[in-house]
Amino acid sequence: MQKHNKMKIARIKETCIYISDIGLTKEFYAGKLGLELISIVEGRHIFFRAGESVLLCFIAEQTEKEKELPPHGASGSIHFAFEVSKDDYDATLQLVKNAFIPILHQHAWKGGLRSFYFHDPDKNLVEVIEEGLWNKY
Numbered sequence: 001m002q003k004h005n006k007m008k009i010a011r012i013k014e015t016c017i018y019i020s021d022i023g024l025t026k027e028f029y030a031g032k033l034g035l036e037l038i039s040i041v042e043g044r045h046i047f048f049r050a051g052e053s054v055l056l057c058f059i060a061e062q063t064e065k066e067k068e069l070p071p072h073g074a075s076g077s078i079h080f081a082f083e084v085s086k087d088d089y090d091a092t093l094q095l096v097k098n099a100f101i102p103i104l105h106q107h108a109w110k111g112g113l114r115s116f117y118f119h120d121p122d123k124n125l126v127e128v129i130e131e132g133l134w135n136k137y
Contacts, residue, residue, distance in 0.1 A: 011052065011053070012053065013052075013053055013054065014053065014054045014055075014056055015050075015053065015054075015055055015056065015080045016056040016057075016058060016072060017055070017056070017057055017058075017078050017080065017120075017122070017124045018057075018058055018059070018060040018072075018073065018074055018075070018078070018122070019046075019057045019058065019059060019121075019122050020059065020121075020122055021121065021122075022040065022042060022043070022045075022046050022057075022059070024121040024122075025046055025057050025120070025121060025122070026040070026046055028120055028121050029046075029048050029055065029057070029120070030048065032096075032099035032101060033095070033096070033099070034095070035048035035049060035050055035055065036048060036049040038054065043059065043062055044058065044059055044062045044063065045057060045058045045059065045062075045063075050082060051082070051083070055080075056072075058072045058073070060072060060073035060074060060075070061073070077119075077123050077124055077125055078124045078125070079124070079125040079126075079127065080124070080125075080126065080127070081115070081126075081127035081128065081129045082126070082127070082128050082129070083128075083129050083130075083131050083133070084128055084129070084130065084131065085130075085131045086113075086130050086131060086132075089114060089128070089130050092128055093106075093116055093128070096116070096118060096128070101118050102118060102119075103116050103117070103118055104116075104117045104118055104119065104125075105117045109133060113129070113130040113132060113133045114129075114130050115127050115128060115129040115130065115133065116128055
C-alpha cells in the first residue's frame with residue numbers, strides 16, 4: 001500500500017466569511033458585484049456562486065448553536081480573492097468603482113499582474129487578482 005505525502009487538491013471550492021446582516025450582504029455581493037445567489041436561509045446564511053467556486057456567508061452566532069454540523073464561526077476581518085481574466089480585470093475594477101465601493105489599494109505584482117482591494121459591509125478584505133498571479137510563485 002502506497003502512502004501519499006500530500007493532498008492532491010485541484011482548487012479551493014468554497015470560501016467562508018462571517019457576516020452580521022444578510023440583507024446588506026445580498027445587496028453588496030449580488031446587487032453591486034453581480035454574484036449569483038445560490039441559497040439563502042434568513043438569520044443563518046447566504047451563499048453565492050463565484051465562478052467555479054462558492055462564497056459561503058454565515059452569521060457565525062447562529063451556526064454555533066447547531067448540533068448537526070460543526071459550528072462555522074470566526075471573528076475579525078477575513079481576506080479572500082476573486083480571480084478574473086486579464087481581459088476582464090479593467091472592467092471588473094470599473095464595476096467596483098461604479099458601485100461606489102472605495103478601492104483601498106491597487107498593486108502591480110512581479111510579472112506585471114495586478115490586483116486591487118476593497119472592503120465588504122462586514123469589513124472583510126476582498127481582493128480581485130488577475131488570472132495567473134499564483135502561477136508564477
